[in-house]
Amino acid sequence: MDHWNKLDQFVLISEKDPDFKAFVLRHIDATNSMADLQRIMELSREQCPRKGLESCRQIFSSASAARLELEHTLNQRSKQP
Numbered sequence: 001m002d003h004w005n006k007l008d009q010f011v012l013i014s015e016k017d018p019d020f021k022a023f024v025l026r027h028i029d030a031t032n033s034m035a036d037l038q039r040i041m042e043l044s045r046e047q048c049p050r051k052g053l054e055s056c057r058q059i060f061s062s063a064s065a066a067r068l069e070l071e072h073t074l075n076q077r078s079k080q081p
Contacts, residue, residue, distance in 0.1 A: 004043050004047065007048070007049060007052050007055070007056075008049055008051065008052065010024065010052075010055065011049070011051055011052040011055050014055060021055070021058075025058055025059065025062045026062075028040060028059060028062035028063050028066055029062075029066045029069075030066045030067075030069040030070040030073060032063075032066060032070075034067065034070055034071075037063045037064075037066050037067040037070065038063075038067065040059060040060075040063040041060055041063045041064060041067070044056040044057075044059040044060040044063065045060060
């Protein structure tokens with residue numbers, strides 16, 4: 001998110017190195033804040049370069065899944081006595 005302006009570089013690198021792409025996508029997870037995950041989702045929808053459409057879809061999917069996991073975790077914690 002802090003480096004969204006470098007998404008073009010990420011796309012180029014990840015085309016050559018799928019393990020790097022997987023590493024980055026794995027780190028879009030529920031350890032991020034809800035605000036950060038929401039911002040990642042917004043950026044992947046609204047500020048995606050043409051060449052990065054597939055990467056943006058994958059980023060959005062990772063952020064969305066992480067947000068759902070985080071919501072579930074927070075809901076479970078709020079139910080504990």
